[in-house]
Amino acid sequence: MINSIYRCEICGAESSNPVRWIVIHCSETQLIIHKWTKEAADAPHARHYCGEAHAQVYVSRWFESFCS
Numbered sequence: 001m002i003n004s005i006y007r008c009e010i011c012g013a014e015s016s017n018p019v020r021w022i023v024i025h026c027s028e029t030q031l032i033i034h035k036w037t038k039e040a041a042d043a044p045h046a047r048h049y050c051g052e053a054h055a056q057v058y059v060s061r062w063f064e065s066f067c068s
């Protein structure tokens, strides 16, 4: 596989070399935040964010849906 393109789920930014991006794996009962590694990013159902701020947007949404 040559360079995949990753896309930030919040702002739509795209990168084939997302150095300081963040990966989140989550289910209904747990949310795991990873520093960017190719392994974490390519895992099934991984979500990708261009930085801490956008990862936090998702974390907040996740808590809201979890609590409602």
Ligand SMILES: [Zn+2]
Binding pocket: 008, 009, 010, 011, 012, 013, 049, 050, 051, 054
């Ligand atoms: Zn973003």
